[in-house]
Amino acid sequence: MEKAVQVAVWLAIALVGLFAGVASAMEVSGALEREREYRASPVCASVPMTASACVWEQAFTVRESATNAGADGKEPTATLLLPNAKPWNVTFRNTGPVLSRMRPGDPVVGVVWHGGIIEVRDADGLRQQTTLGPVGWPADRLGGALALISFGVIALAGSLWAIVKRHDQRHQRAAAMVRWHGAALGVTAILTLWAQSNNNWPVWAIWAIWGPLALILLATMVASAIAALHGNGEGYGLFTEPPVLPVPSTRPAARESSMAPDSGGLPREYRMSRGRRNGLLAILVAKTAVLLFTLWTEDIPPFWLQLGLSVLMAPLVIVFIVRLPWSATLVDNTGIRVRGITHTRRVAWEDVQDIRAEPVRGSDGDLAPRVVAYAYLTGGRRTLLKHLDEKDYDVDREIAVLLAARAELRGTDTTPGVSAA
Secondary structure (H helix, E strand, O other): OHHHHHHHHHHHHHHHHHHHHHHHHHHHHHHHHHHHHHHHOOEOOOOOOOOOOOEEEEEEEEEEEEOOOOOOOOOOEEEEEOOOOOEEEEEEOOOOOOHHHOOOOOEEEEEEEOOEEEEEEOOOOOEEEEOOOOOOHHHHHHHHHHHHHHHHHHHHHHHHHHHHOOOOHHHHHHHHHHHHHHHHHHHHHHHHHHHHHHHOOOOHHHHHHHHHHHHHHHHHHHHHHHHHHHOOOOOOOOOOOOOOOOOOOOOOOOOOOOOOHHHOOOOEEEOOOHHHHHHHHHHHHHHHHHHHHHHHHOOOOOHHHHHHHHHHHHHHHHHHHHHHHHOEEEEEOOEEEEEOOOOEEEEEHHHEEEEEEEEOOOOOOOOOOOEEEEEEEHHHOEEEEEEEEOOOOOHHHHHHHHHHHHHHHHOOOOOOOOOOO
C-alpha cells in the first residue's frame, strides 16, 4: 500500500511538471522574438511622448523601494521620480542586484521601451531588469521547459511502468531508477540555467551544457534499469535497501556447504547501510555544489577552467551516486566477488590464503571505519573486502564464518596463511 501511494505521488508530480513544462515551452518563441525586437530597437532621437519602439534612457531619483521579503505574492517594487517630480512605479522579478541597494534620493537611470521601464541602472553601472524587461525571459522559459519536461516525461514513464508491473519487484526497482533519473535531469537543467544566467551566456549555452549531461544521465538510467531487471543484487539503488544478511542463494552452488545453521552460511553480502550511504552521498553533493558555486561566482578562474571542471565533475558525481549502491562484497560457494565503483574482482576459494581484520591508520571512526577486512591471496597479494567493516558488521564473527567456509570448500588440503604485506 505504501509503495502504491509513493507511485501515485510520483505520477501526480510528473503530470503537473509535464503540463507546466509544455506551457513554458510555448512561451519560448514569443520571448525570443520580443528580445530580438528590443536588441534591434534604435535609440530615440528625443524624449518619446507616447509608447514607442525606440529605446530612451531617462534619469530618475529613487523615492522609495521595497523588497517585500517574506510578503507572500508581492513583487519587489520601487517608486522613481522624474525631474518634474512625477512618480513612476516599477516592479522587479527579484531583489538584486540594483533594488536591494536603492535608497531614497539615489540617482538611477531607467531604460524606457514601449512606454515602460524595462531596466534600471544605478550610479555604479549595475543593471537589473524589471518585470517588463525582455532580456533573460527566453533563457528562463527554455530552462524551465527543459527542467520540467525532462523530469515530467521520465518520471511519468517510470510511474506508469511501476503501475503496469506492480507485482514484480525487479520491475519496481527498475521503475524507481527511471523516476529518480528523471529528477536528476530536472535538477541538472536548473543548475545549467543558473550558470547561464549568472554568467550572462547566450541561450545556446544551455543546450551546449545540458545536452551532454543529459546524455550521460540517460545512459546511466538505462544501465541502472537493466541491472535492476537482471536482479541478483545488481539492481539495488540509492533509495532501496539491500537484503538482510544472509541471502538465500539463487544460483546453483559449486559445492554445498554443511556449516552450522547459526553461522549464517553462504551466500553472504556485505554492503554499506542505507543511512551511512545516503549521508556520504549528501556530503559529496553538498561539497560539489559549494565548489561549483565558488567556481562560478569568482572572477579569478578562466572560463575554460570553469566549464571544464563543471562538465567533468557533474558526470563523476552522477556515476558515484549511481554506482555506490552497487558496491559490495559478495561471497558464495564459488568464491568472493568484490564489486567496486568501476569494476568487479573475482577471487576463487583456491586463491584465498587468509582473511584478516586490520585497523585503518588515521581513522577516527567518524566517516571512515576503524577496522576493515582483507583477503590475502596467492603470491602475497591482498584485496579489500568492501564494506565488511565494524560500521555495519561484527567483523570478527563474519571473518570466522568466511574462514570456516574457506576451509570446507577448499577441502582438507589448505595452505597456511601468508604473512601481512
